[in-house]
């Protein structure tokens with residue numbers, strides 16, 4: 001419990017320092033924090049666990065941390081401070097599933113954006129950010145093989161991830177000459193030294209039986225192939241198994257996530273009626289299986305177009321598919337397989353990564369790295385949002401949106417902080433915010 005509190009405090013200090021301090025002061029702040037919280041500051045899960053437990057307690061540790069896959073990565077490299085956040089999330093707040101599926105989040109956001117004068121474009125790739133007179137003034141977008149310039153009134157926010165932003169849309173060498181050296185050095189190191197996060201192999205199953213017939217669980221399951229009779233767990237077992245699976249996902253022991261979105265979906269609220277999944281898709285259910293699988297197994301097919309990657313790629317997917325699906329063959333109606341190449345295509349991630357930048361220690365605890373990941377970039381008019389500036393996951397993305405809005409509106413200044421003002425607190429007090437919306441604010 002004490003470690004959980006310490007970890008939460010440490011993450012607040014990391015982000016507070018990142019948002020408010022510069023250069024030497026920021027480095028001093030991080031140094032001070034490392035003295036105040038030596039047990040968890042800049043420590044991996046394996047390091048903290050080794051301080052607390054011996055090998056004989058490994059099974060208990062594993063029970064505590066068995067959903068590490070939600071973070072991706074292993075015990076030897078993942079910062080410990082992220083783990084209590086995950087445990088707190090599940091134990092104290094529980095899990096959530098959007099009514100009507102993830103699409104309903106976008107469907108709810110678009111009208112709000114358009115009502116305030118915004119426009120949402122789909123299948124429109126930003127090719128580059130336009131800089132003029134040392135500030136970001138717009139973007140060049142490609143749509144239907146044509147390029148269009150979109151000019152902005154006050155700035156450009158890139159929520160496409162640090163890799164997409166600084167490798168593709170605004171390469172470091174093309175940034176305006178006023179870009180400070182500390183930023184070019186820091187961001188250069190982030191791109192070179194922080195690897196992409198975990199990549200996944202995904203199986204999407206369409207099942208031809210209803211939720212009632214299959215009685216599928218609403219909870220998620222992580223499967224680990226440990227045979228405790230023959231293989232006693234040690235503090236390193238998880239990392240070893242993961243490593244073996246990464247090397248050979250076809251023959252290695254599978255470590256996988258299994259979930260049934262159709263069991264979780266309570267339906268979409270339409271006026272006064274609940275339309276349950278069962279009513280929208282009678283007699284059908286769906287299952288998602290995901291397992292960490294590195295891109296390099298598929299890299300040689302990366303230059304081929306989706307759907308035309310050839311027989312060898314299809315055979316590889318088929319082989320993976322067969323090993324995975326033996327357990328529910330009787331109900332399978334449709335199978336779709338996704339590899340890291342699929343993620344590159346659909347999520348626009350540079351290396352097929354699922355969670356943006358890897359959650360390595362330097363990303364949070366090295367001020368020279370952390371400082372570059374603040375929403376307000378040191379080039380006038382350029383802002384970042386999304387998981388790379390905060391934490392992975394839906395919540396990480398949402399929190400980053402609030403932080404970026406605060407950065408644009410000038411909230412990250414001492415007078416505002418000392419007055420205990422935050423964007424959310426101010427919104428709650430604002431005239432014109434409907435009471436229902438006010439209650440929804442965190």
Ligand SMILES: Cc1cc2nc3c(=O)[nH]c(=O)nc-3n(C[C@H](O)[C@H](O)[C@H](O)COP(=O)(O)OP(=O)(O)OC[C@H]3O[C@@H](n4cnc5c(N)ncnc54)[C@H](O)[C@@H]3O)c2cc1C
Nearest residue numbers: 124125126159160164347348354386387392393394395397
């Ligand atoms: C298979 C899978 C399952 C997951 N499950 C969960 C879960 O259960 N719970 C959870 O909390 N998180 C989950 N995550 C993680 C979660 O999806 C991400 O952490 C979250 O979406 C990050 O939000 P974001 O807005 O920062 O980035 P993204 O959601 O990745 O959004 C970035 C957007 O930028 C777009 N983009 C990229 N380049 C360009 C360009 N040049 N021009 C225009 N647009 C561009 C991309 O197309 C993408 O839409 C999962 C991720 C994966 C891959």
